[in-house]
Amino acid sequence: MDDIRAQLDALMGPNRDKKEKESSGTLPEWADEKVCKNFLVGFCCHDWFSTPKRKVNPCAKIHSEILKEKFEGHPDAKPYRAEWEEDFLIYLEKVAQECDRFIAIEKTKCRPASSGKAMGMPVEIKERCSELEKRYSELLSKAEDTAEKEYLAKAEMVKEELDGLRSKYVSDFAGEDICEVCGVKYPLGGSGAGSWHDKESHKKGKIHQGYSQIRETILNLKGKRREWEKHRDAIRANRRLREKEEEKQREKEEKERRQREKEKEKQKEEERLREKEREKEREKERQKEREREKERAAAKAREKERDRGRGRSRDRGRERSRSGGSSGARGSRRRKISRERDRSEDDRGAKKRSRSRRKDGAAKSRPRRDRSSERSRSAEGERRHGSSDRSASGSPGAKSGCSVEEEDIPDFWEMVQSKPSQVRNEFVAALTSNSQERLERWLLARIAGQKA
Numbered sequence: 001m002d003d004i005r006a007q008l009d010a011l012m013g014p015n016r017d018k019k020e021k022e023s024s025g026t027l028p029e030w031a032d033e034k035v036c037k038n039f040l041v042g043f044c045c046h047d048w049f050s051t052p053k054r055k056v057n058p059c060a061k062i063h064s065e066i067l068k069e070k071f072e073g074h075p076d077a078k079p080y081r082a083e084w085e086e087d088f089l090i091y092l093e094k095v096a097q098e099c100d101r102f103i104a105i106e107k108t109k110c111r112p113a114s115s116g117k118a119m120g121m122p123v124e125i126k127e128r129c130s131e132l133e134k135r136y137s138e139l140l141s142k143a144e145d146t147a148e149k150e151y152l153a154k155a156e157m158v159k160e161e162l163d164g165l166r167s168k169y170v171s172d173f174a175g176e177d178i179c180e181v182c183g184v185k186y187p188l189g190g191s192g193a194g195s196w197h198d199k200e201s202h203k204k205g206k207i208h209q210g211y212s213q214i215r216e217t218i219l220n221l222k223g224k225r226r227e228w229e230k231h232r233d234a235i236r237a238n239r240r241l242r243e244k245e246e247e248k249q250r251e252k253e254e255k256e257r258r259q260r261e262k263e264k265e266k267q268k269e270e271e272r273l274r275e276k277e278r279e280k281e282r283e284k285e286r287q288k289e290r291e292r293e294k295e296r297a298a299a300k301a302r303e304k305e306r307d308r309g310r311g312r313s314r315d316r317g318r319e320r321s322r323s324g325g326s327s328g329a330r331g332s333r334r335r336k337i338s339r340e341r342d343r344s345e346d347d348r349g350a351k352k353r354s355r356s357r358r359k360d361g362a363a364k365s366r367p368r369r370d371r372s373s374e375r376s377r378s379a380e381g382e383r384r385h386g387s388s389d390r391s392a393s394g395s396p397g398a399k400s401g402c403s404v405e406e407e408d409i410p411d412f413w414e415m416v417q418s419k420p421s422q423v424r425n426e427f428v429a430a431l432t433s434n435s436q437e438r439l440e441r442w443l444l445a446r447i448a449g450q451k452a
Contacts, residue, residue: 027241028074028076030067030068030070030074031238032062033246035061036061037084038059038087038088038091040067040071040081040084041081041084042085042088042217043217045095045214046058049206051207054183078231082228083231085224085228086225089218089221089222092221093218095214096211099183099214106178107178110185111175111176112176129162129165129166136158140155175187176188179199179208181208181212182205182207182208182212183207183211184202184208301444302445305440306441309444310440313436316425316429402430403432403434403435404431404438404439405438406438406442409439412439416428
């Protein structure tokens with residue numbers, strides 16, 4: 001996306017989306033700080049040299065031919081040109097100074113000329129060459145003394161072998177030099193392996209042509225210094241105007257930065273509020289979980305207490321059934337015998353009274369009826385007393401008699417609390433099974449409420 005934007009800026013200018021509207025207080029489009037001023041008044045050499053040692057500082061500004069044409073045809077371009085050419089001269093002088101320093105360093109590294117010099121010949125090769133030289137001299141002497149061609153042919157063979165060994169380690173080098181314009185090294189001499197890169201051929205390279213143009217432009221710009229002085233006041237005015245524009249731009253950027261910071265703070269505050277709400281929801285969930293844990297613990301406690309109560313009730317019922325069964329049976333038999341004896345005595349008395357009534361007449365019959373009724377009432381009282389004793393002794397049928405409703409449980413419990421434990425147990429045992437279960441549930445709920 002940035003590459004596409006840079007290409008559009010180079011083709012159409014940085015303000016392509018705005019209508020061109022200039023006034024006395026507004027800078028032209030080509031005067032924008034994003035536009036390369038060196039390119040407008042001359043050239044920008046940021047991409048001329050690709051060698052790592054010769055690269056110049058990169059330039060990320062806009063290099064637009066359209067803006068350059070607008071600048072050259074603008075009626076008020078002279079003061080801007082004078083100012084920017086002066087800055088352009090300073091920039092090119094720095095580039096040339098860097099090149100001169102590079103030339104001074106590389107000049108000391110140039111290799112000098114050498115002729116017939118052995119370059120790194122091993123010791124055994126040197127010894128072999130010495131032997132061949134001696135052999136060659138001896139064969140030549142014999143050939144001169146005897147004038148025989150055989151010795152001359154052998155001498156030629158030794159000479160060829162000696163030259164072959166020397167050619168591998170001996171070279172003729174004309175030396176190196178460096179260009180004072182661009183700093184490129186080249187070999188001296190116009191023939192041999194280095195003929196493709198000699199003094200004349202390197203001038204066709206991009207580096208030499210680039211630095212040649214830079215040095216020529218420096219000479220031309222130095223001759224314009226008097227012309228620049230004529231536009232010095234306009235240059236200062238342009239600088240003030242540009243400083244105002246830059247200040248406005250900085251204020252605008254600062255305002256946008258503050259606005260972005262406010263938006264970020266607002267987002268952070270909203271995030272904090274959302275986090276608080278989430279924390280409240282989590283706390284509610286934790287509270288509900290704690291309540292559920294309490295309810296489960298209370299339910300377990302009630303279940304345990306219910307199991308213990310049921311066990312105690314079963315134990316008490318078994319004890320009452322064992323103790324009350326035998327004593328109740330013996331008491332009932334005694335009471336039955338007593339009642340039968342009373343009835344026989346009553347029958348005998350009735351017979352005696354009937355005989356006496358017949359003898360004494362109607363006047364004596366009333367007292368006998370009163371005594372018979374009294375004895376019947378006393379027998380009825382004894383029967384009632386026997387039934388109450390059976391209910392108090394805990395017979396199995398006693399549980400089906402006393403029932404306490406749910407709303408009366410607290411009053412019932414308050415009443416039995418004041419009784420001794422044995423009497424309280426008898427009261428509880430006298431309740432129906434449903435009433436005992438209601439009493440047990442009420443007691444478990446009361447215990448759970450006290451623990452909570």
